[in-house]
Amino acid sequence: MYTTFDDIQLALQKGVSVTAIVQYYLDNIEDRQDLNAFLEVFRESALKQAAMVDEKIKNGTAGLLAGMVVGIKDNICYSNHKVSAASKILENFTSIYSATVVEKLLAADAVIIGRLNCDEFAMGSSNENSAYGAVKNAINEDYVPGGSSGGSATAVAANLCTVSLGSDTGGSIRQPASFSGIVGMKPTYGRVSRNGLIAYASSFDQIGPFANNVRDAALVTQIIAGADEYDATVSHKEVPNYFPIQKSAKKYKIAYIKECIDSDGIDPDIKGRIEQLVNCLRADGHELIPVSFPMLNVMVPTYYVLTTAEASSNLARFDGVHYGYRSKDAVGVEETYTKSRSEGFGAEVKRRIMAGTFVLSQGYYDAFYTKAQKVRRVIKDKTNEILSTNDFILLPTTPTTAFKLNDVKDPIQMYLQDIYTVHANLAGNPAISIPIGKHPNGMPFGMQLIGKNFGERELFEAADFLMDFC
Amino acid sequence: MNEAYEAVIGLEVHAQLLTKSKAYSNDINEYGARPNTNVSAITLGHPGTLPKMNKQTIDYAIRLGLAMNCKIAGHQHFARKNYFYPDLPKGYQITQDTTPICTNGWLDITLADGKKKIGITRIHMEEDAGKSIHDMDVYDTLVDLNRAGTPLLEIVTEPDLRSAEEAHAYLTEVRQLVRYLDICDGNMEEGSLRCDANISVRKKGAEAFGTKVEVKNMNSIRNVQRAIDFEIKRQIEALGKGEEIAQETRSFDAVNGTTISMRSKEAANDYRYFPEPDLPPIYVSEEQIAKVKSNMPVLPNELFLRYTEKYGLSAYDANILISSKAFANYYNAVVQHTSNYKAAANWMIGDVRSFLNQRGMEIEELSLAPQQIANLIAIIDEGKVATSIASQRLFPVMLERPNESPLALAEELNIIQDSNQDAIADYIEQIMANHPDEVNRYKSGEQQLIGFFMGQLMKASKGKLDPKTANQLLREKLS
Secondary structure (H helix, E strand, O other): OOOOHHHHHHHHHOOOOHHHHHHHHHHHHHHOHHHOOEEEEOHHHHHHHHHHHHHHHHHOOOOOOOOOEEEEEOOEOOOOOEOOOOOHHHOOOEOOOOOHHHHHHHHOOOEEEEEEOOOHHHOOOOOOOOOOOOOOOOOOOOEOOOOOOHHHHHHHHOOOOOEEEEEEOOOOOHHHHHHHOOEEEEOOOOOEOOOOEOOOOOOOOEEEEEEOOHHHHHHHHHHHEOOOOOOOOOOOOOOOOOOOOOOOOOOOEEEEEHHHHOOOOOOHHHHHHHHHHHHHHHHOOOEEEEEOOOOHHHHHHHHHHHHHHHHHHHHHHOOOOOOOOOOOOOOHHHHHHHHHHHHHOOHHHHHHHHHHHHHOOOOOHHHHHHHHHHHHHHHHHHHHHHHHHOOEEEEEOOOOOOOEOOOOOOHHHHHHHHOOOHHHHHHOOOEEEEEEEEOOOOOEEEEEEEOOOOOHHHHHHHHHHHHHHO | OOOOEEEEEEEEEEEEOOOOEOOOOOOEOOOOOOOOOOOOOOOOOOOOOOOOOOHHHHHHHHHHHHHOOOEEOOEEOOEEEEOOOOOOOOOEEEEOOOOOOEEEEEEEEEEOOEEEEEEEEEEEEEEOOOEEEOOOOOOOOEEEOOOOOOEEEEEEEOOOEOOHHHHHHHHHHHHHHHHHOOOOOOOOOOOOEEEEEEEEEEEOOOOOOOOOEEEEEEOOHHHHHHHHHHHHHHHHHHHHOOOOOOOEEEEEEOOOOEEEEEEEOOOOOOOOOEEOOOOOOEEOOHHHHHHHHHOOOOOHHHHHHHHHHHOOOOHHHHHHHHOOHHHHHHHHHHOOOOOOHHHHHHHHHHHHHHHHHHHOOOHHHOOOOHHHHHHHHHHHHOOOOOHHHHHHHHHHHHHHOOOOOHHHHHHHHOOOOEOOHHHHHHHHHHHHHHOHHHHHHHHOOOHHHHHHHHHHHHHHOOOOEOHHHHHHHHHHHHO
């Protein structure tokens, strides 16, 4: 059984082939179809890539990720493979190019084993918004895996792949990682190319990894990060080595946001565990600084105004004219638009397109969009101010553990799932969620560290330390 | 036009830029390729694609901004203009909204009664849409996305124009300018230069503007003029009948020379502009502006000054020479090799131009090198060939045999003129012997007969005599 890349490398040393490792995962996927994590298994291309990597291993030319088997969220394009964003509107759409992250993974000799279920267009916090059915939590199938990258979380938690890629716009990697008891990382905005990531909200979206330990997350992030001529928003800053992670005996200075821990919605067991952790870290000689960030109540509204605005524009291209779903009984161009989009998009996607269209409309733009932009600026500045005197900001990942399927029906309640995670997306900073405990209800939960911009290396080091410390 | 009213016109010109690749992708930017061939995933707006900035677009915008005396913005960003149309694959156009790259400029236009300054409100960068083709398939509209993503500059004037003639002069000036700047081919028929007009009328002396109407779909400067003339007349007639002008967009019908309502203001789109999150803000530095400035091609107004002040040409001649950049370039090349600027201008405006016109050719297609014109001028100035003979007999042969020296051709044609005084004297004596009556009349005071003798002289020598020397000798012999 392989849960981490260490396990795989050990097996490779013993002479196990990459093909055999891929076969192991293919069998696991077959066994756990009930989880509905995969929308498609790329059996053929995965085995072909595995054979190629086996050849390279024989020749001593294998790349850094030889033996790593990766699942990708179904909003990441892979040339000549289907990609649907878990939407009916892109059913049977085949990408004609590969995302930069996919090219980088393949160039490092990883194997891409399939595309993973998610909320439609990455909009959701429970993975119940997929046009292809909900994903189930690997720990307990009655529970949601979180969203929107639910399939990516479940696949890693259930050992259906070594690591997976997700995308995080408001917590879509960290929240399901927390719900599934694994590591999930959102890099700094602009660290990883978005080329080939089907856009939800362009100024928020980042691709990042799910893994069973911090080391695998660090390795994958290192491979996929860096400048890209196809994404003008990606940073040209050099990517330092995140891997191998340096074990540091450093004493950290960590800020924790009082309002997050004292908020009404937080589960008392999660709150208790965080407080206990704060005290233990103090006792270990770290400085834990309580800071006030009295903007918790505006985070989610600000996030939704800005992301829906961008989404309303980003999703305009799905119009039934050039590709994707076209309504069969539409007559004329106007009807092609309205019917194709009405039939092709799910309820949550439509809700967000409508909301975004509204906040950008003449007469409402300043009251909503402009104001939200200003609030985002304040959140950014305040966050960086805290991080100018502290190494990290510590906060819960989610106010509760995973909930049961069909339990949360009110969209606003669902949006409040993101209350602790949207912060890092609004500010742009990197953030990682690591598992810190198990709730009496049997479900795991995590904790977040927000790092300095482009401070991924330090963030991985601290997260790795905390994983052992917890 | 009804004397009681005046028209107020502002123009929006879209110029397609001659960049090698498109505005936000590496796709080739060219006109006339097979439909849907220059279309990568980015142009097609496929899921997950992002725009990538073509830096040449920015330099071209700065070039035009400087030529139009604009302020160049330092900090600026792109915006999305959202609307649905089949030839707009992303469902939005990447353009500039609140931060255009160039603002507050002006352009001088030349009118019959002098120059007029037209204010330039703004110039901004954006991308073109594809083309919807409605007349190729019986049932369906076809879409060609080759044009999608072509970089455009939109040039917006102040409402400073007062007539169709002024609009004509402005567009002529803009077209000439973009061609001189090498940023756009200025071809209105192919749509690389397009114009929309905002037209209103008001009572003369009134300060407030009338309700404006936007007119689209005019594919030549002439049609812009026709559309404006029609629209002014229509609006004045409507006001005369006490009707209100509806704020609307109208389309020009070139067949009937009329405008037809396309959509009212109420039906207009709410474009929901917002900053483009996929492109970082642009910063144009003073250094970048200085660099563009130092690489600016020479502009027509600069050439005009050089031709009239330094070369001593007439304003009329100078204007003909600068009317096309290629023509002016050819002239500039000729005067690299001769300092007889006037003669060079005369050859260009006369023989060269009429030859091109007869053949329907462009100056670029002329196989004769500019230096050959200079060589021709040299042998004329040396008195070896008479100008009229050169024009009638030598130049046509030079066009057919462009690589041979004019002197060698002149020798072959046997038109080298004789400036040998003895030879001329022989001719004169012969003619005087043949026309004793005329000699007597001349001697008794009919001085105008000198023309007759010169004519006889040239006829006898087949034009090969140097007229100056011949004239001088003739007068001596007759006196």
